[in-house]
Amino acid sequence: MERHTIPGEKIERFDAGFHGDLIRAGDADYDGARAIWNGMVDKRPALIARCRGVADVITAVNFARENELGVAVRGGGHNVAGTAVCDDGLVIDLSEMRSVRVDPDTPTAWVQAGATWADVDHETQAFGLATPGGLVSETGVAGLTLGGGLSHFRCKYGLTCDNLVSVDLVTADGDYLTASEDEREELFWGLRGGGGNFGVVTGFEFDLHTVGPEVAMCLVFYSGDRMAERLRAYREYVASAPEEVSTLTLSGVMPDAELFPADAVDETKIAIAGCYAGSIADGERALMPLREFGEPIADFSGTMPYVELQRLFDEDYPDGMRYYWKSLYLDGLSESAIDRITYWTGVAPSPLSTVDVWQLGGAIEQVDAEDSAFVGRHAPFLLGVEANWERPENDDANVEWVRDCLEDMRQFSDGSVYLNFPGFLEGGEDMMRTTFGSKYDRLVALKDRYDPTNLFSRNQNITPSGAVQTDGGDSTDE
16 A cells, blocks of 8 residues: 555544553553564554554445555564564554453453463463463463464374464454354364454454473473484484473574573574373373483473463564564475584574474374364474574674575475564565465455455455565565
C-alpha cells in the first residue's frame, strides 16, 4: 500500500471510539512502543493501537481497512522476522491482552493473544498443568501457536497447535468469529500452522496436560573437537528414545564465563538439551545416556521446576540483540549432513550463534498430515540456524552465514521450512508454495474467503488469488 497521510479528524474519531492507547509518532512512548525483541528491526508505524479487548481490535481493523493502511499485529513481539511492526501503517498491539483462565476440571486454558508463555505457565502450573509452549518464556503465545509450536514436550504431547481446542479472531471485515473442530472447521484447519493470515487472533483455548511441578531435564555441554562423533551418538540415541523424551542439540561457541572453565569459554561446544514428560525417576534413567557421550565440559542436568525450565534460555536471547534465523526440515542425520553441520558451526562469524538440530517425531508425526495446515510432520529433525550478534556493522557477515548454510543444507531436505524461523520472509510465494506443497491452494481458498485484499500481509504470507503479493515492508536493510 502506498504511503499516505490520514486526516487528523479521522484519527481523532478513531481515538474517541478506542478504549486502549493510540500512540502516534512524536508521543513520548512511541519509540518504546515500536521497539520489538529483534534489534535488527527499526520500523516506524504511523499509529500503534494498544488494544484492551476485542472491541478495540474490531475498531482498529475497521479503521485500517477503511483508510487503506497496512497492518502489523503484535502479540508478544518476539518473532524473529519482525512482523509485529511495520513502516507507515497501523500496528494492532495486543500486548496488554494477557489474561489466562484455567479450568482444571476440563482441563483447559483460555489465553488472550497478547500473553507470553510465562503468563500461561504461571497460571497453569498452579494446578500442576501445562500445554506445550515455547522454549523461551518471553515468546508470545500467538505467533508460536499459529506457526506450529515446538516445546519441551513436543514428542509426547505434539505441537502447540495440536493442543488447540478453539480460536477466536477478528477478520479483515471486522467480524468476530470462533473456529474449532465443530465450528468453521476449515478455518480451524488453516489456523493450525497457517500463521496470522486469516485475521487478528484475540484468544486461544488449549488442552492441558499433567506436568510438573518438577521435571527431569538434561543440559550437558561437550567439547566441539569431536562434534561429528557426538552427533552420531545423538542420532543413535534418538532412534530408540521413548516418546516422552524431546531433545535438541546446539552447536557453537556459546561463551559464558560463569558456566564454563576458563580454557573452554571461547572454544566451540555442542550442547544437548532435553526433557522427559513423565516421572522424575523414569526421566533420569531415560536421559542418562545423553550425559555419557564422553567427558562433559559442564553438566547441568537434573530435576528442575517446570517454570524454571521454561525460563532456562531466556538470558541467551535478550531484547534488542540482533537475530537472523532460518530453518529446514531434514530427511535425517546422514554422515554428510553431520559433516556439514560441523563445518558451518566452525565458520560462524559470531560466538553467540548456533546450529541446532531439533528432534521431531513421536506425537508430532502421529497426527495425520492432512488434519492441519502445519507441515513438517514427516521429518525426523529440524535444522535451525541462529545468527545472534550485537553490533550492526556485523549484520552482513551474519546474514550471509545463515543464507549460505541453508543453501548448502538443502541437499538434505525437501526444502520446506518451519515458519517460526523464517529469516526476514525472503522467498515470498515460492517459499510458501514449497513449504506447504499440496496444502497451499487450500490455504489460498481460505485467504480468499477471510482476507481477499491481503490486509494481513505482514506475516509468512499466503497471497489471495486476486491480490498482488507484497513484501510487507520487511527486509534485512534495517
